[in-house]
Amino acid sequence: MSATEELKPVKKLNLKENYSLLTRGLGWEPTYHTKAAVYPMMAFEGIKIHDWDKWEDPFRLTMDAYWKYQGEKERKLYAIIDAFQQNNGQFQVTDARYVQALKVFINGVTELEYLSHRGFCILSREFEGVGPRIAAQMQSIDELRHAQTQIHAISQYNKYFTGMSCFPYQFDHAWYLSIPKSFFEDAVSSGPFEFITAISFAFEYVLTNLVFMPWMSGAAFNGDMATVSFGFSAQSDEARHMTLGIEVIKFLLEQDPDNLPIVQRWIDKWFWRGYRLLTLLAAMMDYMLPKRVMSWSEAWEIYFEQNGGALFVDLARYGVRMPKYWEVTVKEKGLVSHQLWSTFYQLRHAVAFPVWLPSDDEMDWMSAKYPDTFDKYFRPKYTYWKELEAAGTPYIVDTLPVLCQTCQWPTLFAEPDDPMQTCHRESVYKGETFHFCSDGCKDIFDYEPEKYVHAWMPVQQILQGNCFLPGVDPTAPDFNPLVEALKYMGIKPGIDGGDFATCQDARNWEEWTKRAASMYEAMATPPVATAAE
Amino acid sequence: MTDTVAPEQLVFIALQANSDTISIIEAIMADNPRAVLNEYPAMVKIDAPGRLVIKRETIEEALGRSYDLREIQLNLISLGGSVDESEDEFILEWKRV
Numbered sequence: 001m002s003a004t005e006e007l008k009p010v011k012k013l014n015l016k017e018n019y020s021l022l023t024r025g026l027g028w029e030p031t032y033h034t035k036a037a038v039y040p041m042m043a044f045e046g047i048k049i050h051d052w053d054k055w056e057d058p059f060r061l062t063m064d065a066y067w068k069y070q071g072e073k074e075r076k077l078y079a080i081i082d083a084f085q086q087n088n089g090q091f092q093v094t095d096a097r098y099v100q101a102l103k104v105f106i107n108g109v110t111e112l113e114y115l116s117h118r119g120f121c122i123l124s125r126e127f128e129g130v131g132p133r134i135a136a137q138m139q140s141i142d143e144l145r146h147a148q149t150q151i152h153a154i155s156q157y158n159k160y161f162t163g164m165s166c167f168p169y170q171f172d173h174a175w176y177l178s179i180p181k182s183f184f185e186d187a188v189s190s191g192p193f194e195f196i197t198a199i200s201f202a203f204e205y206v207l208t209n210l211v212f213m214p215w216m217s218g219a220a221f222n223g224d225m226a227t228v229s230f231g232f233s234a235q236s237d238e239a240r241h242m243t244l245g246i247e248v249i250k251f252l253l254e255q256d257p258d259n260l261p262i263v264q265r266w267i268d269k270w271f272w273r274g275y276r277l278l279t280l281l282a283a284m285m286d287y288m289l290p291k292r293v294m295s296w297s298e299a300w301e302i303y304f305e306q307n308g309g310a311l312f313v314d315l316a317r318y319g320v321r322m323p324k325y326w327e328v329t330v331k332e333k334g335l336v337s338h339q340l341w342s343t344f345y346q347l348r349h350a351v352a353f354p355v356w357l358p359s360d361d362e363m364d365w366m367s368a369k370y371p372d373t374f375d376k377y378f379r380p381k382y383t384y385w386k387e388l389e390a391a392g393t394p395y396i397v398d399t400l401p402v403l404c405q406t407c408q409w410p411t412l413f414a415e416p417d418d419p420m421q422t423c424h425r426e427s428v429y430k431g432e433t434f435h436f437c438s439d440g441c442k443d444i445f446d447y448e449p450e451k452y453v454h455a456w457m458p459v460q461q462i463l464q465g466n467c468f469l470p471g472v473d474p475t476a477p478d479f480n481p482l483v484e485a486l487k488y489m490g491i492k493p494g495i496d497g498g499d500f501a502t503c504q505d506a507r508n509w510e511e512w513t514k515r516a517a518s519m520y521e522a523m524a525t526p527p528v529a530t531a532a533e
Numbered sequence: 534m535t536d537t538v539a540p541e542q543l544v545f546i547a548l549q550a551n552s553d554t555i556s557i558i559e560a561i562m563a564d565n566p567r568a569v570l571n572e573y574p575a576m577v578k579i580d581a582p583g584r585l586v587i588k589r590e591t592i593e594e595a596l597g598r599s600y601d602l603r604e605i606q607l608n609l610i611s612l613g614g615s616v617d618e619s620e621d622e623f624i625l626e627w628k629r630v
Contacts, residue, residue, distance in 0.1 A: 015620055060618060061603070069606045076607070209611050213547060213576065220575035228575050232549050232610055239609045243616050293574060307613045310542030314615070314627045 019060035027130035039128040045191040048256035052129030055251055059240050066138055077149060077233045084226040085156045094222040094290040096509035096517040100353040101288035102154055103163045107352060108180045110150040111171040115184040117143035119195055126192040135244050142237040153226040161505050163352050163496045170352055174489040175458035179408045182455060183277045194266050200245030202270030204238060206308050211281055212238060214299040218289040253318040260319050271323035272440035276407040282337035290519050295369035297333040325440045331416045334373035342381060343412045346397040349498055352491045356500035357382050359520035377419050400459045405434040405452055406441035413437050429453060541583035544614030544625040550577050554608050556595035564588050576610055584626040
């Protein structure tokens with residue numbers, strides 16, 4: 001357009017001009033194909049966009065600045081990871097229970113970063129506007145960086161602790177990891193506008209502060225400088241992603257009033273999907289951080305009720321309301337971490353990390369943080385289970401749970417208004433009955449049943465005989481389907497799951513560090529006895 | 534008792550607590566008298582009602598060197614509010630309804 005201007009020394013561009021050249025000047029009008037043919041996914045979801053030039057990326061990050069600052073972040077991060085490794089940082093965290101949280105992270109979260117990388121890579125091709133295409137491209141590279149730095153940082157732990165060595169395999173096979181996996185695959189397999197609303201807005205803007213602020217601050221508090229460093233390094237990108245998320249919502253709503261009901265439905269759906277996924281984080285915060293910064297309930301108040309609430313007040317001028325069922329999340333904030341940890345305890349032989357009952361000190365902390373719920377609903381249960389352990393008859397559940405067809409959690413949650421009653425919902429579709437953990441999950445299924453009837457449900461797959469390694473003979477006289485299914489999932493009995501007190505990590509920790517595997521208990525095995533190994 | 538004025542919603546910025554950010558935090562607190570500093574392990578979260586302005590000039594004075602506001606990306610953990618960024622100011626705010 002400016003090709004005819006004569007060449008002369010130009011003044012340095014300011015930030016806005018620089019960014020504008022990158023995001024407007026680099027686009028072009030297709031001539032030998034229609035726009036609809038070049039960007040076929042733009043019409044897929046019924047979203048109406050009239051003018052892509054109205055898109056504003058507030059960070060205005062140009063490519064030179066992107067590479068410069070990302071490079072600097074990497075150098076800072078790897079200096080810390082090097083120092084951590086050279087100084088045996090893996091043994092300087094509070095105790096061996098903390099390390100179990102990292103197993104959940106590497107097996108269940110890191111792969112989401114990689115799926116996110118793929119999702120944004122797709123968007124950087126599918127969006128018609130240049131501004132959002134460039135933002136998606138940067139985010140795609142960011143997400144790949146997150147996956148890589150997490151793997152690098154945690155690889156040091158993998159040299160000393162069990163259960164981290166085959167994380168991509170477990171992510172694709174272990175029953176409870178289908179929960180994060182199905183969440184992200186649901187998003188990646190939707191259209192581009194739904195994906196970006198799901199991930200950038202509902203997940204990153206509204207919810208991931210809970211992962212990267214209180215949890216990573218907790219990692220620092222527990223002495224894990226490698227994890228807090230990759231966490232904060234990732235989150236420095238995340239702040240940019242969140243801003244993309246809010247910009248997307250505003251852009252869609254400003255472009256056409258017909259977009260509002262579509263966007264609101266996505267916000268409702270993905271808030272609920274993301275909230276259910278974060279139950280995992282609730283249990284990690286309340287149970288797996290030996291030294292605690294704040295409770296899940298307090299974090300929910302700050303980051304969702306207060307900060308999320310401010311966001312939705314702002315969005316009200318577009319006609320957007322709070323996500324459906326947000327009141328349920330507030331009713332549940334005193335329950336979900338305890339409900340999930342109880343479930344993990346009962347199924348501890350079938351998960352890839354060992355599980356423990358909270359110590360007396362920790363139960364006192366929970367009573368103080370959860371005055372309305374812990375002593376009433378959970379302390380009696382834990383006390384009883386401790387008695388059973390002491391009596392040599394520990395409680396365990398060896399049947400398979402009912403899974404929610406949408407979020408894939410076992411139906412472990414309570415009725416919102418009655419914590420003593422398990423919440424269970426059903427829908428019948430084409431003559432088949434489907435089960436749900438909540439009204440939120442049932443609504444999502446009922447709107448798009450054809451999508452969710454195809455979900456890969458681990459329990460159903462085990463029962464159908466699809467979760468056995470090659471060569472396993474189900475007709476053999478000693479065939480045990482549960483044992484074989486765990487082998488298929490990459491979970492080694494006696495090493496990966498089970499009771500924390502007797503697990504390999506706990507024994508090694510005490511032998512190698514001469515400190516108790518749980519900071520709240522005495523050393524389980526006197527140093528002399530461990531020499532028997 | 535009829536409070537018809539909507540309360541100002543909080544905006545926030547969270548930064549790593551490190552030697553880079555000491556001066557930045559100091560500058561933000563100086564420029565935003567209504568801001569509240571919350572300190573947590575390894576991080577700080579600064580909350581402010583309605584609006585928070587981060588000024589290049591104040592940071593440069595505190596740091597004693599020139600500063601590109603985009604450098605804040607290096608130590609930024611999270612934020613709440615709409616962002617408006619120029620060479621001189623990084624503004625977080627909720628527009629009044």
